[in-house]
Amino acid sequence: MKGAVLRKPGGFNDIYKHKPGADKDRTHYCPGCGHGILHKLIAEALEDLEITDRTIVISPVGCSVFAYYYFNTGNLQVPHGRAPAVATSVSRANPGSVVISYQGDGDLAAIGGNHILQAANRGENITVFFVNNAIYGMTGGQMAPTTLEGMKTTTTPYGRNPATDGYPMKVAEMLNSLYAPTFIARTSLHDIANIRKTRAAVRKALQYNMEKKGFSIVEVLSMCPSNWKLGAVESQNWIRDHMLEVYPLGTLRDRGAEVAPRVRPRPELDPARVRETLGLGEGSGVKLERPKETPVYPNPSVRIAGFGGQGVLSAGVVLANLGLEYGYNVSWLPSYGPEMRGGTANCSVKIQDGTIGDTEATKPHVLIALNRPSMEKFEPIVASGGTLIYNSTLIDVTPSRKDIRVLAVPITGLADELGNTKVQSMVAAGAFAAATGLFALDDIIRLLPSLYSGEAIVKLNEKAVKAGFDFVRGIKS
Ligand SMILES: Cc1ncc(C[n+]2csc(CCOP(=O)(O)OP(=O)(O)O)c2C)c(N)n1
Ligand code: SF4
Known part of the structure; x- marks a missing residue:
């Protein structure tokens, strides 16, 4: 049997040379965080689909603000919640590119809530990777739109109370009410089997992007041990025991086979x-x-x-x-x-x-x-x-x-x-x-x-x- 060759996927930079400090060979994410796992799945897919050179990753504000340290792609870091708007213009101006909008739940569902709705509704040819860890990670654990009922955060110290704080926002379901999107899936990173399913969904979303088939999004349930105040393994179990019930996994929509490539003609100047x-x-x-x-x-x-x-x-x-x-x-x-x-x-x-x-x-x-x-x-x-x-x-x-x-x-x-x-x-x-x-x-x-x-x-x-x-x-x- 051939031995496995362990190496960094080609979608990553070899050395994270833009990262300040000495440790240019590792990420800034906390141990047990889901962002790093998802980054890896994306980087592998970019290499395997041979699209690293023509991919542009739009990094949000949130813990993944520094995604541009890692991906060996074109990179833009944009204001909070605006990644889908910037992705729209980048994708329209460069129809040959593969544009990824990478966003957390605060970024996408709170401050950027309208941007994601409008981009999805226009069926933009972009792929959104939406990391749902039910909390604001970067700023120290405030309530996000996706925070579970009863969940304690720094802004809901007695637990999220729907009477005052509203209900967990189901982004994938919400976008699924729109006509335009091509592919909508929700996956999770809490165990190997689900990481594999996430891997498949990431590839499918990017494949449709390459084929110009319009808007694709993968909502990924992801661990935030630091703000959940749990260990790495406990965090995985917490997704299994608490998040899956509220955010059921699966493909909500896959119209890739039926939609034709979207070509946006440039009108002649009159x-x-x-x-x-x-x-x-x-x-x-x-x-x-x-x-x-x-x-x-x-x-x-x-x-x-x-x-x-x-x-x-x-x-x-x-x-x-x-x-x-x-x-x-x-x-x-x-x-x-x-x-x-x-x-x-x-x-x-x-x-x-x-x-x-x-x-x-x-x-x-x-x-x-x-x-x-x-x-x-x-x-x-x-x-x-x-x-x-x-x-x-x-x-x-x-x-x-x-x-x-x-x-x-x-x-x-x-x-x-x-x-x-x-x-x-x-x-x-x-x-x-x-x-x-x-x-x-x-x-x-x-x-x-x-x-x-x-x-x-x-x-x-x-x-x-x-x-x-x-x-x-x-x-x-
Ligand atoms: C305009 C603006 N408002 C608020 C903030 C503060 N802020 C930085 S990150 C963040 C939320 C990040 O949470 P999320 O998008 O869920 O990403 P995570 O850190 O959990 O990956 C907020 C509110 C900001 N940087 N800019
Ligand atoms: S705070 Fe949470 S989301 Fe941010 S890097 Fe740490 S574990 Fe990941």
Whole structure:
């Protein structure tokens, strides 16, 4: 008989090099904890299914927050309860990948309760491994939605009382009421026979994931000796004697054989439809040709910031609209405080050929700062070699960066000279066009009738655009 070869499964890193400290050959889990067992079953399956290289594991907040130390996969660690949301975007953006959302019961059933419901209901092509140990492990043993009736935790010292604390939440059964999921199983880690069944369920869930058959979840009953205040073997017996009755094991749903692979078509970009959906008006109706000169930033990411009411958001809409007219992909992401007026506001605009992944301009090529707090906040994030256009009417300090181009433009003053402070946004748009060469002045002017109604208003905005444009061209010459 051949001897067994004991080695670490290929889905794990050889050495846990990201783990701080000296013990880079062992996990951080407590002795007798179920997380390590489940990790191993997943790592073996990744190797056997030959998907380690294209798997992305999303780690939650909880004891498994450091799952990324161990798996030799792509890894992301995300905020509490949000793993299914991040898994959704990762899976949609990388249809060839196998995306795993690994979550505990506090993470999945409490703070992330709605995220898991929505992801399951959409039938996302992700696999969820849900570790149900009936308690918050990482934070020292508080009650979880899955805590058993009568079970003592630090927040239910007299035992969970349904009258005040509700009943144990049966996640697998709950998700089984939805139409979309493909595979739902509940297994346990309390003895060898059940570890084997968990192994099979893990593989099946991943197999369906590889085949793009939609949402799969394995709820795994798992030991937490540290917070249950039991020994390792006692913890296994505790699952057998107490948890199985409340959380019966088995496959609740297996539609893998009947469902077709889910292909999510990417819709062709139709600028007219985008405009209609976003309420951007009808556009110029003329197909605009991009200017001949190469723009300073061919695919710019832009941040515009100031007080609410300064036209920060509408300046962004104008730039996004122009981008659409030129056939770019665009995004516009507003961000503002709860105040109606007077609070701070900013928006990110991206104007690109190709797909826009992240819509926030975290390293903008161009910053338009309309007031001092905005300049102080966003100047540091401008990309090196970028441009800062600041409103010199209201900002009485000089920017300090030496690695960017700085253009002092009296945006408010120019608008005031035209008799209406509200046209600051159009002054800013004109300044942007002159500073970047991305838009021709005439094209902005042609677009104005589709953005504003009334001849006088259109004329006023035309003057504003021109004022900003000419001012910057004047600086350059
Ligand atoms: C937004 C937020 N709220 C609360 C916490 C505190 N917190 C950290 S882990 C955790 C619960 C973890 O329990 P569970 O998801 O069951 O995982 P386990 O540790 O048992 O594996 C909580 C509430 C946090 N980190 N972030
Ligand atoms: S506290 Fe519980 S869940 Fe967390 S590592 Fe220890 S045994 Fe595992």
